[in-house]
Amino acid sequence: MAAICYLNGTFMPVDEARISPLDRGFIFGDGIYEVIPAYGGKLFRLDEHLQRLADNLAAVKIRQPLTTERWQQVLNEIVMRNQPVHGDEQSIYLQVTRGVAARDHGFPEQSITPTLFVMSTPLTALPEVTAKEGVAAITCEDIRWKQCHIKSISLLGNILLRQQAYDENAVEAILIREGEVTEGAASNLFAVIDGRLVTPPKGPLLLPGITRDLILELAQQHAIPACEALITPSQLRDAKEIWLTSSTKEILPVTTLDGHAVGDGKPGKIWHQMNQHYQAYKQQLRVTP
Ligand code: PDD
DSSP: OOOEEEETTEEEEGGGOOOOTTBHHHHHOOEEEEEEEEETTEETTHHHHHHHHHHHHHHTTOOOOSOHHHHHHHHHHHHHHHHHHHOSOEEEEEEEEOOBOSSOSSOOSSOOOOEEEEEEEEOOOOOHHHHHHOEEEEEEEOOSOSOTTSOBSOOHHHHHHHHHHHHTTOSEEEEEETTEEEEETTBEEEEEETTEEEEOOOBTTBOOOHHHHHHHHHHHHTTOOEEEOOOOHHHHHHOSEEEEEETTTEEEEEEEETTEESTTSSOOHHHHHHHHHHHHHHHHHHHOO
């Protein structure tokens, strides 16, 4: 059975979906995307993802193609239709591009219809060995543009940085711009510094992650001291714990940074606590009718 996608108003097998080569997403990377996990067949933090999508479309002046209600229907239907293929835990990818037009860097003069694509892939739980051992990361100079709060489909910088990490046997590149740690190539960053959980403040140099916000909320609920503050590379090097967070990777404990052990080289105490709260939050969503 083939996975089902949604393209411009129609549900269809993903291998039958076709777009024009003149789509500005294909030609220019002119579009916005979201990645939303579903647990127990339920979309995680959907309102927050749809709000970020709306903010991003407005930021790049792409017309919002659907109402919130229609987005909810389409996304839930994608989850439902893909349950026979991917099961209850899915990662939903959606992208909206400016649409099809003759190639010109400027926006088309006549209003065009945005291209809308949604697909599902299976979401796999973190391997047990990751919780036991953690992962390796490297630090890199942030080579991306200065509008990283926009979830743009133009990801060449992120791709090159992630590949550099893979080439050095690490899973992620942690980015540094002008003496400040910003985020990962496809994740946000937390560090435990002087007994406190710290993440860089929101701004144009990093994506306002949905997972990041939830972790700050959970820290507050469970009285784990946390704050948003600048992190320098030397603070990062001395941090007791480092985590990377995203919708697909949840909370990844980094236990090796640039070849050196982080803390005692094992996932830390606060990571274990936070991961329990995060898993409990997911479980709550699964069992809520
Ligand atoms: N990426 N920062 C960047 C650059 C990202 O690409 C992502 C997520 C995050 C974390 O955001 P969130 O918690 O909302 O997933 C931070 C997705 C998962 C991706 O590109 O596949």
